[in-house]
Amino acid sequence: MRRSAAAGGLFAAGSLVPVSALANQASGEETTQAGRSPAKVAGGKVVQPQRELPVLHKTSVLVVGGGCAGTAAAFSAKRLGVDVTLVERYGYLGGLATGGLVLGIFPLYSRENKQVIWGFAEEMMKKLDVLKYGIIDRHKAPIYPTFDAEVMKYVLADMTLSSGVTAFLDCWGVDAIVDGRGGVRGAVFESKSGRQAILADIVVDCSGDGDIYAAAGAAFEKVKHNIGLISRIGNINEVDMAPTRGSEGLQRQHEHTFVGKVGTGRPSMGRVSDFNGHAGNATPAPHVNWLNMAGPVGDALDVANLTELELKHRLGTWSNVSKLQNKPGNEQVYLTETAPQLGVRLSRLLDGMKKLTYDEIQNGAKFKDVVACSGAYALSPEFQIPYGTLVPSKVENLLAAGRCISAEFKVADITRLIPVCWATGQAAGIAAALCIQDQCKPRNVNVAKLQNLLKQQGAYLG
Numbered sequence: 001m002r003r004s005a006a007a008g009g010l011f012a013a014g015s016l017v018p019v020s021a022l023a024n025q026a027s028g029e030e031t032t033q034a035g036r037s038p039a040k041v042a043g044g045k046v047v048q049p050q051r052e053l054p055v056l057h058k059t060s061v062l063v064v065g066g067g068c069a070g071t072a073a074a075f076s077a078k079r080l081g082v083d084v085t086l087v088e089r090y091g092y093l094g095g096l097a098t099g100g101l102v103l104g105i106f107p108l109y110s111r112e113n114k115q116v117i118w119g120f121a122e123e124m125m126k127k128l129d130v131l132k133y134g135i136i137d138r139h140k141a142p143i144y145p146t147f148d149a150e151v152m153k154y155v156l157a158d159m160t161l162s163s164g165v166t167a168f169l170d171c172w173g174v175d176a177i178v179d180g181r182g183g184v185r186g187a188v189f190e191s192k193s194g195r196q197a198i199l200a201d202i203v204v205d206c207s208g209d210g211d212i213y214a215a216a217g218a219a220f221e222k223v224k225h226n227i228g229l230i231s232r233i234g235n236i237n238e239v240d241m242a243p244t245r246g247s248e249g250l251q252r253q254h255e256h257t258f259v260g261k262v263g264t265g266r267p268s269m270g271r272v273s274d275f276n277g278h279a280g281n282a283t284p285a286p287h288v289n290w291l292n293m294a295g296p297v298g299d300a301l302d303v304a305n306l307t308e309l310e311l312k313h314r315l316g317t318w319s320n321v322s323k324l325q326n327k328p329g330n331e332q333v334y335l336t337e338t339a340p341q342l343g344v345r346l347s348r349l350l351d352g353m354k355k356l357t358y359d360e361i362q363n364g365a366k367f368k369d370v371v372a373c374s375g376a377y378a379l380s381p382e383f384q385i386p387y388g389t390l391v392p393s394k395v396e397n398l399l400a401a402g403r404c405i406s407a408e409f410k411v412a413d414i415t416r417l418i419p420v421c422w423a424t425g426q427a428a429g430i431a432a433a434l435c436i437q438d439q440c441k442p443r444n445v446n447v448a449k450l451q452n453l454l455k456q457q458g459a460y461l462g
């Protein structure tokens with residue numbers, strides 16, 4: 001599918017206007033917003049009138065959400081030569097891994113400390129490796145690597161600009177576009193440009209919350225998990241080498257909500273906690289720690305709940321740092337930042353062609369359509385993720401990747417972790433590209449071909 005001449009993405013000619021050319025552009029003319037169709041109040045109901053939407057862009061593969069899964073999907077699809085568009089609601093890429101300040105990369109390793117997630121994940125870590133203060137604790141299993149959020153944002157911006165992927169940031173996916181037979185044909189977005197459509201042959205939902213598959217009518221399970229808010233604190237001199245488990249595991253144990261087994265030993269700097277005045281874990285930035293947080297179980301699809309948590313978590317973090325400042329030796333510690341976005345773990349889980357079960361990962365089930373592998377804390381040496389977990393049970397032209405794929409809650413609690421999202425994103429991106437090249441539906445993708453391409457891009461499939 002060709003790009004529309006009206007395309008206005010980061011790569012569109014003339015999109016970078018010199019500052020000098022912006023001076024004195026105020027027209028002085030009074031105008032009204034074109035294409036207005038405000039909602040109307042009638043009979044006590046608020047009704048949005050039907051209207052035609054401008055088409056912002058046409059693409060072959062549309063990836064919605066620019067977190068770990070979305071960026072992996074977009075770049076991996078583009079490498080196969082298809083036309084790819086990536087849309088993200090915020091002004092930076094990385095999702096929770098940057099805006100959420102989630103900086104630790106679990107679960108790269110099997111129980112035997114063998115790295116089992118490669119491909120795009122390893123590529124990202126290599127890019128972070130060569131940048132100053134980019135990443136620490138590489139190749140030190142069972143210690144997991146920790147990266148810097150700003151370095152990650154830089155890497156992803158650079159990759160986007162050089163990849164040939166068309167990107168739209170500050171653009172929120174609000175609806176699906178479906179054809180008469182229920183097949184997805186793109187998505188509707190809201191931005192400062194108004195409400196616009198992007199038409200696509202295949203849509204990959206990497207929104208983390210399954211916003212687009214839900215809008216398209218795909219079946220899903222709504223789940224609730226702990227919602228936290230991560231922060232970074234500076235001027236940290238405290239070096240507390242008390243052994244902890246992976247911070248996610250330890251956090252949830254404190255909250256008494258985790259149902260599975262957790263934890264490989266992970267020596268760390270400082271301890272991780274909610275509001276107890278602990279010092280968090282080391283980051284690549286000198287004297288800066290990150291404070292993971294479990295937070296209470298919440299409804300990530302309820303704006304009132306999200307608002308309450310945004311506000312209360314910021315107060316809690318402030319009080320946590322104040323407690324820390326009262327500890328002798330930590331007087332100079334300060335709150336560097338609270339994450340721009342809330343730490344939503346899980347909200348929607350797709351009802352896919354296959355739902356990965358806890359029994360399967362515990363028993364090391366092997367799948368003919370394996371497209372990714374994951375370490376599994378203490379559950380099993382490693383486990384396979386089948387392609388069917390990325391494909392909706394019913395709706396066509398649609399794939400999902402990242403934390404909203406088709407898995408039982410306890411499994412999703414692992415497949416939601418950063419390197420696994422990179423792995424499922426890479427698989428979904430390549431699958432989407434194959435749909436374009438082979439003119440087929442996601443459920444009919446030639447899995448052997450997909451697996452070969454994944455291996456060519458460096459993935460480990462067990």
Ligand SMILES: Cc1cc2nc3c(=O)[nH]c(=O)nc-3n(C[C@H](O)[C@H](O)[C@H](O)COP(=O)(O)OP(=O)(O)OC[C@H]3O[C@@H](n4cnc5c(N)ncnc54)[C@H](O)[C@@H]3O)c2cc1C
Nearest residue numbers: 065067068069089095096102106173208343402403416418
């Ligand atoms: C508090 C917390 C601590 C964690 N700790 C760890 C850890 O220590 N180690 C680890 O490996 N993992 C950890 N995780 C898990 C991990 O960070 C995330 O699950 C993972 O980064 C998710 O990647 P994703 O791409 O699937 O989703 P996200 O990172 O959520 O990305 C989704 C992207 O889509 C965008 N988006 C959402 N909706 C829309 C829309 N409608 N339109 C357009 N764009 C949209 C978002 O802005 C975002 O950029 C933690 C998670 C939390 C919340």
